[in-house]
Every structure is written in structure tokens, then in C-alpha cells.
Amino acid sequence: MLKTIGSAFTVPEIRKKLAFTGLMLVIYRLGAHIPVPGVNTDAIEQVQEQFSGGGVLNLLNTLGGGGLSRVALFALGIMPYITASIILQLLTVVVPSLEKLQKEGEVGQQRITQYTRYLTVGLAFGQSIGYVFLFRSFTASAGTPLFDDYSVASVLLVVLCLTAGCILVMWLGELITQRGIGNGISLMIFASIVSGLPNGVQAWWTNSDQVFVVMMPFVALAVIAIVVFVQEGQRRIPIQYAKRVIGRRMSGGGQTYLPLRVNMAGVIPVIFAASIMAFPPTIGQLVTSDANNSIATFFSPSGWAYIVGETIFIIVFTYFYTAVTFNPVDQADNLKKYGGFIPGVRPGRPTAEFLDRVLARLTFPGALYLAAVAALPTILINQTSANFYFGGTSLLIVVGVALDTMKQLEAQLMMRNYEGFLK
Numbered sequence: 001m002l003k004t005i006g007s008a009f010t011v012p013e014i015r016k017k018l019a020f021t022g023l024m025l026v027i028y029r030l031g032a033h034i035p036v037p038g039v040n041t042d043a044i045e046q047v048q049e050q051f052s053g054g055g056v057l058n059l060l061n062t063l064g065g066g067g068l069s070r071v072a073l074f075a076l077g078i079m080p081y082i083t084a085s086i087i088l089q090l091l092t093v094v095v096p097s098l099e100k101l102q103k104e105g106e107v108g109q110q111r112i113t114q115y116t117r118y119l120t121v122g123l124a125f126g127q128s129i130g131y132v133f134l135f136r137s138f139t140a141s142a143g144t145p146l147f148d149d150y151s152v153a154s155v156l157l158v159v160l161c162l163t164a165g166c167i168l169v170m171w172l173g174e175l176i177t178q179r180g181i182g183n184g185i186s187l188m189i190f191a192s193i194v195s196g197l198p199n200g201v202q203a204w205w206t207n208s209d210q211v212f213v214v215m216m217p218f219v220a221l222a223v224i225a226i227v228v229f230v231q232e233g234q235r236r237i238p239i240q241y242a243k244r245v246i247g248r249r250m251s252g253g254g255q256t257y258l259p260l261r262v263n264m265a266g267v268i269p270v271i272f273a274a275s276i277m278a279f280p281p282t283i284g285q286l287v288t289s290d291a292n293n294s295i296a297t298f299f300s301p302s303g304w305a306y307i308v309g310e311t312i313f314i315i316v317f318t319y320f321y322t323a324v325t326f327n328p329v330d331q332a333d334n335l336k337k338y339g340g341f342i343p344g345v346r347p348g349r350p351t352a353e354f355l356d357r358v359l360a361r362l363t364f365p366g367a368l369y370l371a372a373v374a375a376l377p378t379i380l381i382n383q384t385s386a387n388f389y390f391g392g393t394s395l396l397i398v399v400g401v402a403l404d405t406m407k408q409l410e411a412q413l414m415m416r417n418y419e420g421f422l423k
Contacts, residue, residue: 007413014181014412021180024172025191031074031168032067032192036161038154039071043146062394065192071135071146073165076124078188081170084119086268088112093324117170124166128159181412182405190401193394223376227399230369233262235362237355242339258331260359263366265321267396270374272321273313274393277306307378311371318367319360328355370396 035041061068064077092098092112101108132155135146147154169188176184204216236257332352334340341347345354373396 011413014409017179017181017412021176021182021184021187024176024180024184025187028074028169028172028188029065029191029195031165032065032072032077032195033070034073035071036073036075036158038147038149038158040146040148044070062196063189063192063397065195067192068131073161074169075131076127076162076166076169077192078166078169078173078185080123080127080166081116081120081173081185082189084116084123087119088116090324120170121163121167124163125159128162128166129155131162132158182401182408186397186401186404189397190405193398219380223373223395224399226369227373227396228403230262230366231400231403234259235262235358236260237358238343239335239340240343242341258355260326260355260362261366262362263369264326264359264363265318265366265370267370267393267400268321269314269317269367270370270393270396272317273310273374276313277310307375311375314371314374315367318370319363322359322363322366326359328352328359331355 035044060077060079063079064075067073067075067077088098092102098112098115101111132147136150138146147158173184173188176182176187180187204213207213236259239256239258241254241256329352332348332355335342335351336347342351342354345351374393
């Protein structure tokens with residue numbers, strides 16, 4: 001990996017792309033520290049304690065690089081865009097017009113991207129209003145009002161600033177994808193999570209439990225190795241293409257494979273499950289009553305009810321999202337259309353049933369892997385009473401983005417190494 005990074009800086013074009021990517025990430029991190037107009041900076045420090053728990057607020061604050069707890073311009077981060085992308089991706093299965101656009105190639109994808117941007121603006125505006133009322137509920141714990149004025153004009157100004165910040169972050173991410181290295185949206189989340197690494201290292205080094213201090217590096221390396229191993233794991237199904245005669249020439253033929261990843265759903269099931277299970281504790285924070293407090297305590301992120309419920313939701317969402325992203329019937333039809341077949345399996349419906357059976361067996365260990373990685377920090381916290389800065393979701397995102405970025409960087413280097421042979 002270090003050799004690949006060193007070789008990348010020797011190529012002027014790649015060096016410019018890396019510099020552009022770094023500049024965009026610096027601008028993104030700068031916006032996560034600039035507070036919105038009208039916020040009381042003295043109350044921000046006390047409000048940040050509300051985000052130190054393990055609920056959905058802590059997850060959103062981590063994915064936003066701490067901008068939410070600072071009430072910054074980029075407090076929403078890139079999450080509204082990711083949510084809009086997931087919604088559009090799920091709607092393509094239900095809405096025939098969107099499914100038709102998806103099959104139209106680049107033109108259809110551009111239309112879907114445009115719809116995603118519009119939906120992002122709507123989600124960002126709605127979330128901004130919700131966050132303003134959420135911050136207002138923190139006034140009692142902070143002791144001083146977070147905003148100087150809660151008039152319609154001041155609230156509208158804050159909502160517009162947060163929405164505009166989300167749109168600017170979306171634009172920066174698209175610029176990184178077009179002119180930089182890697183996927184801009186993923187790199188922004190990566191930068192947000194890694195920005196908290198110094199605090200995590202400090203919390204580990206100053207921990208009173210010496211056993212935790214000694215064992216933590218070994219546990220972290222073991223978990224990272226397992227994540228890399230499973231993320232790269234795949235089942236390669238052999239595909240044979242028949243030879244075809246076109247005019248006087250014979251084309252086609254040969255053998256390739258269809259890669260089916262163990263974790264085809266990525267980190268999406270973990271985010272879905274964490275959001276659903278963190279809903280009761282979050283409501284308990286907003287609405288103070290004995291019933292809500294008991295429910296919030298029962299579904300506390302450090303409790304076993306939360307761990308069991310999150311594990312069940314992760315397994316269910318893994319199967320659901322894998323079925324959405326990979327359609328065995330479409331894969332079988334495409335293979336049949338281009339003259340491909342799986343050795344020993346008849347084309348058409350038998351191929352679809354074979355792929356569906358293999359995918360179902362492959363998804364189960366992937367779902368268990370996601371559930372284990374998500375629940376491991378909580379279990380270790382309960383057993384050791386130590387604080388882990390990075391949760392399972394953050395670790396999956398960091399490792400996955402790092403692997404994808406290195407693959408793209410290696411592809412860029414390989415393309416330029418072959419340039420001499422092509423000339």
C-alpha cells in the first residue's frame with residue numbers, strides 16, 4: 001500500500017488529483033467547525049455532552065465529523081444525500097418508470113442523479129427544522145439558550161444555512177468524484193470519522209484499565225484484519241460463453257466468472273438497524289416522562305435488548321438490501337442474451353434459481369459478520385467498562401472506503417503503466 005501511494009506521487013496527473021482531493025476535504029472539515037449564525041458558542045460545549053452517548057445522535061455526529069454537536073454550517077454532513085440515494089435505489093424496484101430509467105444507461109443514470117439531488121434538498125430542509133427543535137430541547141441541560149432568538153426569521157435563517165451547507169457538501173463530493181481520486185461521498189464520511197482519531201487515541205491512552213490499554217491495539221488489528229478478509233471475500237461462479245459466428249468471423253467464447261461478495265449489502269444494514277434501535281432512546285431524550293424514560297432505559301445502546309434487536313434487524317436488512325441490489329432473474333437473462341451459461345446449469349430459470357440459492361447461503365455468514373462487528377464494541381464496553389471511540393459502523397466504513405480508494409489508485413497507476421505499450 002505504501003509503495004502504491006509513493007508511486008502515485010511520481011505521476012504528475014495523479015499528484016494533481018490527490019492535491020485536489022485533499023483541498024476539497026480541507027474545505028469540508030473547515031465548514032464543520034464554523035457555527036451557524038445566531039448560535040451561542042458558550043452553550044455549545046454543554047450541548048456536546050448530549051452527543052456523547054451511543055444513540056443515533058452520536059452516530060450522526062460521528063459521520064458528520066462532529067459538526068452536528070458544534071451546530072456548524074456542515075452539521076448535516078453528507079447523510080441526507082446518502083439517504084436520498086438509498087431511497088431512490090429502493091424505489092427503482094417498486095416504480096416501473098425509475099426501473100426503466102436505470103436500464104437506459106448513462107442518460108437514465110443522470111436523470112436518477114438529478115432526482116437524488118432534489119430529494120436531498122428536501123430531506124436536508126426537513127432535517128434542519130428537526131435539529132433546530134432538538135437543539136431547543138437541550139436548553140434545560142445546557143442552562144443557557146443555544147440560540148439567541150427563536151423567532152421565525154432567525155429559525156428560518158438557521159434552517160437555510162444548514163440546508164445550503166448540505167448542498168455545498170454534496171457539490172464538493174461530486175467534484176472529488178469527477179476530478180479527484182476515489183468516491184467523493186465516501187471519502188467525506190471517511191474524513192469525518194478519521195478526524196476523531198486523536199480523541200480516540202487519547203481516550204485509549206488515558207484509560208484507567210491497564211488491561212484494556214495493552215489489549216486494545218491487538219483487538220483493533222484483529223478486527224481490521226477480519227473486516228478486510230470478509231470485505232474482500234467472494235464466491236466466484238464460473239461463466240462459459242459460447243462461440244458465435246458473425247459473418248465470416250467467429251467471435252466470443254472463453255471463460256470468466258461472476259463474483260458474488262460475502263458482504264454484498266455493505267454497511268447499509270448496520271446504519272438502518274442502528275437508526276431504528278436508537279429511535280426509542282432518542283424519543284426518551286426529547287419527551288421526558290416516566291414511561292418514555294423506562295423505554296429509553298430498556299433500549300439503551302449499552303443494554304442486551306439493544307444488542308439483540310440490532311442483530312435481528314441487521315440480518316433482516318442484509319437479506320432485504322442484497323435482494324434489492326442483486327436480481328438473479330436479471331443476471332440469468334443477461335447471461336442468456338450474451339450467450340453465457342454456468343457449466344452444469346441450464347440457462348434461463350434454472351440459472352436464476354441457482355444464483356438465488358447460492359446468494360441466500362452466502363448472505364447468511366455476511367449478515368452474521370455485520371452483526372458481530374456492530375455488536376462487538378458494545379459487548380466489550382459492557383465487559384471492560386472502557387470507552388471505544390469507533391463503533392462497528394465507523395470501522396466498516398473506514399476500512400471499506402480505504403480499500404476502494406486504494407483499488408482506484410492502483411487502477412490509475414496501471415492505466416498509465418500500460419500507456420507505453422499502447423504507443
